[in-house]
Amino acid sequence: MNEEKENIMKTQLLIALKFFLVMTVLTGIAYPLMMTGLAQLCFPSKANGSLIMKNGKIAGYELIGQKFDSSIYFWSRPSAVDYNPVPSGASNFGPTSSKLQKQVSERRMLFAARNSITDLASIPKEMIFASASGLDPHISPEAALCQLNRVATARNFNAVQKQKIHQLIKGMTEGPQYFIFGEPRINVFKLNLAVDNIR
Amino acid sequence: MNEMIQIVFFMVAFVALSPLLGKFMAKVFMGENHFMKPVLGWLERSVYRVSGIKSEEEMNWKTYTYGILLFNFSGMVFLFLLQMFHAYLPLNTEKLPNVSWHLSFNTAVSFVTNTNWQSYSGENTLSYLVQMIGLTVQNFVSAGTGVAVLLALVRGLTRKTTENLGNFWADMTRIVIYVLLPLSIVLTMLFVGQGAVQTFSHYARATTLQGTEQVIPLGPAASQSAIKQLGTNGGGFFNANAAHPFESPTPFTNFLGMLALLLISGGLVFTYGHYTNSRRQAWTIFITMFILFAAGLALSLWAEYGHNNVLNIAGNMEGKETRFGVANSVLYSVITTDASCGAVNCMHDSLSPLSGLVSMFNVMLGEIIFGGVGAGLYGMVIFVLLTVFIAGLMVGRTPEYLGKKVEAFEVKMAIFAVLAPSIVIKLFSAIACTVPAGLAGLNNSGPHGLSEILYAFSSAAGNNGSAFAGLNTNTVFYNLMLGFGMIIGRFGVIVPVMAIAGSMGRKKITPVSSGTFKTDNWLFVLLLLSVIIIVGGLTFFPPLALGPVVEHFLMNLGVTY
CATH class of the missing domain: 4.10.220 (Light-harvesting Protein)
Incomplete structure (x- = not known):
């Protein structure tokens, strides 16, 4: 046995x-x-990440967000890893975190001041909260529109050029995918690339 | 409005596809002819030939269990060594150093037990080689193990007086070749078509528009993401998991990912119906699971869209991606904790207190709301047996399930299977709360800190793998504690389930009579729900009250930590 x-x-x-x-x-x-x-x-x-070249150099990847905090660019979302993708990640602050509370109120004040917004409650939510990946390439179309004046002013654009940016925002806004999935959004990196090309 | 449509659309797709997949899987596992057999039959036969498997030779419960343990242990040793020495091996494009012994142990256990807890970040810890021949393999076979255990149990429940519970190796081969592999191939291509990466290139260096350098990790991510969803594994190729744009680039990949992580577990319920020859048994279990899923989702949505008095906002976006929004993030968090997957598209640590509670509670119930592939259903059958037993006690009859008597031995084993993970969750959390090494890892304080620890051990014992990821667990203390928690949570359930399969298999089947207690009607759904909530849920009421519940009220008062 x-x-x-x-x-x-x-x-x-x-x-x-x-x-x-x-x-x-x-x-x-x-x-x-x-x-x-x-x-x-x-x-x-x-399969290789949708590379975007500029002047013969790698300017970035379409899907990987970049840090934009200069006045002449549309800002991307706050990021816990400061858009450094190795490794990706989030703040992981909980809903009663005092650190998160402080960050959010600072971001609110900064965004309002730089974009001349008086009603703090009207600031799009994604602009005051850090994303999950830290590399979120998108913001909402509203978040782009409320930065329009600042970007145009910083670039000394005239009314025609400003109108062009407006059209870019409209044209580059992606609605829900296949009419149903996800939220309306705009790719900040691609928008800023296009704005750079406005003459 | 659009949010509601998306959620309903997901539910409809899930409920419609589950029976179809269930029927196909029944054909595969019963060895019948099906449309994949002419395509992949040669592969099945060659696996048998090369490994020396006699597929028609059936095993008793001990040999079957022995096969499971041997196979899983070999996998663990291999994966452990692979990480310890990956710096000397090829495909380490970024020259990453060897992984520490405690992290190697944790990750090896984690992927073999289908938990896929990650104390590391993929992009700065593991080479492409480890991700492929280490992790991807375990993504397939740990899922296969879960289904194999379920099949053995089902055979024990439905066959007449036999020792034979099937052949573990043949079951594994069929699951991998006919179910997991074809679905993974299709899903990978869909993912890549949407923008997920699948390459062996070095990490790329970009000069951003603002002129700084950005290093961008690449890799064979899509193929691993596909199986990590389908096999309810959940271990991300990148740290941000399914929130990473290279893993889940669009809302459509998000939808596919959610469907993939729930579909096989849902389908297996109907496979069970085919084995028991009763659609009604299958629907009874499916509806019970669906009610728990829907209730959790409703509470979680309500909580997440509620006002946060600390941040002065409703439906905040901390730890969420723009393309998914609040609704898809909450839906994902509920599904991934129901299904023992643990992939995440938002950071659970930053969810509102009650949404976090739903995620944690789903795991604590024992991962039976669809649950891990195979594991969810065998866990649910344990609760069914307990329900039959309790109902039998109430009316004073010998309890029976599917015509077989449920006796002292089965109930003892069932209780053992329910208690093993519960003990890990409470005892290990208690230890972590009292020693400095446990408290050192916290990212949040106050009640949310307790939640972080509680979530970690729930996730480990439930073999889920999602996390309140602020907790730093890449320490000797946590890597070991969570590693042992995962082993107990996996094999502390599998072994008693196999023992039940063996003892039920030996019993004879009594024909249905007017005195038979029915297990396929609404009354049974109600009883089963009560037993799940009372036995599985009440165990955890005290710690949950001190963690997320108290945090919810403090948040309403605007208290911060």
Whole structure:
């Protein structure tokens, strides 16, 4: 009886090791390699992160937000990692955190002062709270519109140029995807790139 | 309005697709013909040949359990060593140093137990090699293990007087090859089509418009994200998990991710219906789970859209992404904690107190609201057995389930399976609250600090993997405590479940009579819900009252910490 048991255990151990090896090859090597090959073939640009070049240099990645705090640019959201993607992350401050309370009130004051907003309650929420990834590339269209005057003034734009920015915001706003998923949003990096090109 | 439409659309898609997938999986696991067999049959046969598996040879519960433990232990050792020495191995493009022994231990246990708790950030800790041949593999096989345990239990419940519970290796092979792999391939391509990255390039360096340098991590992320959702694993390729734009770039990928993480668990309920030959049994369990899911979602939405007197705002955006907004973030947080997935698209630490409570409570109930693939349903069957037992006591009859008597041994094992994770949660949290090493990791103080610790051990014991991520757990104390918590939470349930499978399998089936207590009607749904809330839930009322509940009232008073 004991010998039989031992035999079963030995066979099972051998199968366990061989099966583990087979699974590692199948799901750990073949699967990711095949997916990479297929992805690079079907979506070469997207699989590599949707790179954006400017003057022959990498200016950034479409989906990875950048830090914008200069007056001539539309600001991106506050970020707990200051838009440094290694590693991504959030503040993880809880709802009764005094540190969060202080940060939020400072951001409110700053955003209101720089964009000449009198009603603090009208500031779009995402502009005073840090994102989950710290790399959120988007803000809401409202958040872009309330920065319009500041950006135009800082760039000494005339009325025609300012109108162009307005049209850019309208044109680059993405609605809910396929009419249903997600929130209206605008990619700050792409918007700022386009604004840089206004002559 | 649009938020409500999105939520309802998700629910409809989930409820409509679950029975279809369930039927397909039943065919796969019963060894019948199905449309994938001509496509991938050769692969199944070659896996058997190379590994020396005799797929038709059935196992008794001890051999089956032995196979599970051996296989999982081998995986743990391999993954542990792989991290300890990945600096010397290829595909370490960023020259990352070897991982510390305690973090290697924690991560190895975490991915083998389907928890996918992460004390590390992927982008600055692990090489592409570890992510692929270490983590991706465990994403597949730990999910497979959960389903295999469920299949053994179901066979024990439905077969007449037998020792045979199926072949563990054949079950694993079929789950991986016919279910997880094809779905992962489709999902990966959908993810990449939306903008998720899938490459082996070095991290990139960009010069931003404002002129600073930004280092951007890349990697084979999409293929791992796909299986981490489908297998209810939840371990992100990047630190920000499904909030990272390279993992979930659009609202559509967010929707797909949510569907993927719930679908197999939902489908398995209907697979169970096919095994028990009763659609009504399946719907009874499905509806019970759905009620718990919907109730949690309603409370969480109400709480998150409520006013926060500390920040003077309603529906705040801290730790949330613009493209997902508040509604999708809350929905995701509820689903991922129902399903033992633990992937996150918003930071749970920053959720309002009661939304955080819902997430924590979902995990504490034992991950049975759809739950982890396989694990959710076998956990639910444990509660079904307890309900049948309690109902039997009330009317003074020998309790029966599916025609089989539920006796002292099964009830003892069931109680053991419920208590093992609960003890970890309360005892380990209590220890962490009293020693300096436990308190050192806190990111928030006051009641929210207690919540951070409580959440961590709930997540570990429930094999969920999401976190109140402010808590710094990459320390010897937490890596070890959480590691042991995960082992107890996983195998402390699997072994008693397998014992139940064995003992139920040996029993004969008594035919249905007028005196049979029905387990497929609304009355049973109600009883089952009560048992879940009383047995699973009340255990945790005291710590929850001191954590999130008290924080909710303090927040209303504007108190900060």
